[in-house]
Amino acid sequence: MGFATIEAVQEALAGEDYICGRGLATVVFLSLKLGRPLFLEGEAGTGKTEIAKAIAAALGRPLIRLQCYEGLDAASAVYEWNFAAQMIAIRAAEAQGGADRAALKTELFSSDYLIERPLLRAMRPDPAGAPVLLIDEIDRTDEPFEAFLLEALSDFQVTIPELGTIKAPEPPIVILTSNRTREVHDALKRRCLYHWVDYPDMARELEILRARVPGAADQLSRAIVAFVHELRGADLFKRPGVAETIDWAKCLLALDVIALSPEVIADTLGAILKYQDDIQRLEGSEAKRILDKIAADAPLPIG
Structure with a gap:
């Protein structure tokens, strides 16, 4: 997975109209080669989000974007149950009468009623290969969500109480960005390769x-x-x-x-x-x- 050389990274990204210097190309090359998340920090508008789009396009991988915001929690980032569809199923079962409650409960909390959010979708197999998971503006979230990410990015798995643990068959390519509106915890940064994206000359x-x-x-x-x-x-x-x-x-x-x-x-x-x-x-x-x-x-x- 990835590119043969640093120069190949620059050429491939240039083919997607993303012009980067050798420093950024080097850290992208190493991130792909070592399978490590890439943490990009810098001022807003310096191209941090675009690099994820360019990498996905150059590799022919799907791009899954988790846009961070204040109050984002693990459940919102991973999954939620389709409550409206579940209620319709309950009413339909009640109208028919004699519904098996245990069977109904199993059905209601099956994948048919599961709404997958970005982190869970990134764990799913894809014919095109592991997706590029963009966790955009991580500095907008709070420390509890960072703590959750530590586990998710360490084992590349998430747990749904009703369904169990779902592990990625192939780890996604993870890119985190931050506009540095606050300092992100060192524990999260240690799991990543870091690069400061500055304004270009x-x-x-x-x-x-x-x-x-x-x-x-x-x-x-x-x-x-x-x-x-x-x-x-x-x-x-x-x-x-x-x-x-x-x-x-x-x-x-x-x-x-x-x-x-x-x-x-x-x-x-x-x-x-x-x-x-x-x-x-x-x-x-x-x-x-x-x-x-x-x-x-x-x-x-x-x-």
């Missing part, structure tokens, strides 16, 4: 933009990347990630923009900044100052 971000928005003119793409990199150095509540760079380029392409200008930036700031205070900071003279700076650094299409 300008050359790599330009390469990413070319792959994801091929219709954008090269000079405009350079101007977009240069402007976003300047924004990341500003005192903002939320710095724009790579996802915002791509969104902004798509917006400018849809508007047939060929050059950046203060007016164009003001009209499209909502694509790269998500907080009103940050938008107000960039309106007017600040946007022009950044444009003048990047124009002085390199000949870019700025109008």
Whole structure:
């Protein structure tokens, strides 16, 4: 399972329009080769979720995503019983009369009434091979759920009281992500290979933009990347990630923009900044100052 070399990882992911450096490619290679979960941490919008999608596509494996949130518990992540269907079955049995209660109970808590959630689905065999299990934004959950994951990721099995223990015939490829809104417990991190996903440098971000928005003119793409990199150095509540760079380029392409200008930036700031205070900071003279700076650094299409 996996790729023959680190270079093969980079090539395969590039084929899925995911451009990564050697550091990330190395930890992906080792995670697949050793069968260890991969823990990716970094700012929002740096491509942590996309790497799981790209790995699944490159390997031809199904992707199963568990989106974490505050209050998520083991039952919600593993399974639940189809209560509505169970009630219908009970009423139908009562209407027929003379139902065998023991047989009915066995039927009600069979796989026919089981709703499988991501962790249980990841344990099931699949003709395409073990799935990629993405546990997204683990930092949004609490410590009890982390403790549950320790066991689930250690033995790759889950227990349903009514059905028993279900063990994965082949361990899934596990990728956990965190935006570091809180520290994840060391015990969970120790079971994983770790990588900090940082903002890419300008050359790599330009390469990413070319792959994801091929219709954008090269000079405009350079101007977009240069402007976003300047924004990341500003005192903002939320710095724009790579996802915002791509969104902004798509917006400018849809508007047939060929050059950046203060007016164009003001009209499209909502694509790269998500907080009103940050938008107000960039309106007017600040946007022009950044444009003048990047124009002085390199000949870019700025109008």
